[in-house]
Amino acid sequence: MRPMLASKGTHVPTGDEWVHEVKWDGVRALTDVRDRRVRMYSRNGNDITIAWPELSTSPLADRDVLVDGEIIALNEHGLPDFRVLQDRMHVRNATTARRLMSTVPATYMVFDLLRLDGEDLSGLSLDERRRRLEGLGLGSIEGGSAWQVPAVYDDGAMLFDATLQQGLEGIVSKRRRSTYTFDSRTPHWQKFAHRLSASFVVGGWRPQEGSSAGHLAALLVGEPTADGLMYRGRVGSGIGGKASRLLTGLLAGLARTDSPFDDEVPRVDALGTHWVDPVVVIDVDSHATARNQRLRQPSYRGVRSDLTAADL
Known part of the structure; x- marks a missing residue:
């Protein structure tokens, strides 16, 4: 199981058919929750659950879900930084992973919902998937939950400039009507790194x-x-x-x-x-x-x- 990937964009799209998100500087992960059992998979389909013990308990209790998101950790400046994750992302020992989670705590930024209570949502529009995701009551950035749902924005140019000023990695622009196709790179998602x-x-x-x-x-x-x-x-x-x-x-x-x-x-x-x-x-x-x-x-x-x- 591999996630859908964004294409490299040439200019930030405008108009009502697009929404825009922060591009997180972390580790991409699909998370499959069935019968309270959580399994996290990397971009290339490897099981990485053992490396992230603080994320491998679903905050949705017994809900059956498949979500897409990014695992991040903050550097000394309070910014997501892929380099901070280097000591954690390749760990395959449970004891080591538990030790590292106290020194390098991770957060899971959930930005897509692909299955809910047995229903495949991948063929629905991004707008509808996002509506259902926000209805799950997952934590916000302000709430400090291990699983968080980051905000989306209508103004891509504003977000691009804001992330540049804040030292963030960039933005991802997504077509509202886009469906989700696993293991593919889509032109309906476009990434813009600074x-x-x-x-x-x-x-x-x-x-x-x-x-x-x-x-x-x-x-x-x-x-x-x-x-x-x-x-x-x-x-x-x-x-x-x-x-x-x-x-x-x-x-x-x-x-x-x-x-x-x-x-x-x-x-x-x-x-x-x-x-x-x-x-x-x-x-x-x-x-x-x-x-x-x-x-x-x-x-x-x-x-x-x-x-x-x-x-x-």
């Missing part, structure tokens, strides 16, 4: 794995703040042969023995890194995040020879 370009200072570089010549393959970048140069992540995507040669030349002569970052660089990033004086500035394209967060899916765009670290 990506932003920003400038960062290079504080180190990593060679290509297995490269005897040590070709530059990734950069460690930071953001100048009042507290110093704060580490923001590793950028490897977008660095091809030409960019690698350019960056190698720019960083030559800037080598140092210690990290230039004023906070701790994770060991997985620090191992094998060649540290450099924080002089070179580059532009990075990434998914939008709130300030003081690590970059998400960053991609190298180019060197900013017109900017210095002081300018940032």
Whole structure:
């Protein structure tokens, strides 16, 4: 059993035939409840129930339901963040899962109802499925329930701008009359993720794995703040042969023995890194995040020879 997926949109649709939702930065899950037994399935159809003990008790008691939604966890800024889920999503040990749920609590954002009391609802319109979902009395975001029904909005442009300002992942626009087809990608659901370009200072570089010549393959970048140069992540995507040669030349002569970052660089990033004086500035394209967060899916765009670290 696999969920229906959204297609990548080119512009946020307008008009009464569309509704819009927040795009949650989490783990997609179909949840099947029969005879009080809960089974959660990942996007690729794997049973992931054991990883989420706080979500595997239905708040609907003995109601027979099949719902679609997103499992999320909040970061230190109170925003949904896929990276926070990394320690939990692959757990297949019940004891470990129970331990982690107290340190990384999860919430299930239920946005679709596909079966209710034995009746298949997948052939009904989204509007009707949503009406029945809201009639179940599941928790709201304000109520703090483990299962919540997030709001939908009529104004997609407003929601797109609001999620951008709040550092959320983006939005999903859905046609009101759309039915639900399992294991398919539909044009009637369209996703719009935020990506932003920003400038960062290079504080180190990593060679290509297995490269005897040590070709530059990734950069460690930071953001100048009042507290110093704060580490923001590793950028490897977008660095091809030409960019690698350019960056190698720019960083030559800037080598140092210690990290230039004023906070701790994770060991997985620090191992094998060649540290450099924080002089070179580059532009990075990434998914939008709130300030003081690590970059998400960053991609190298180019060197900013017109900017210095002081300018940032």
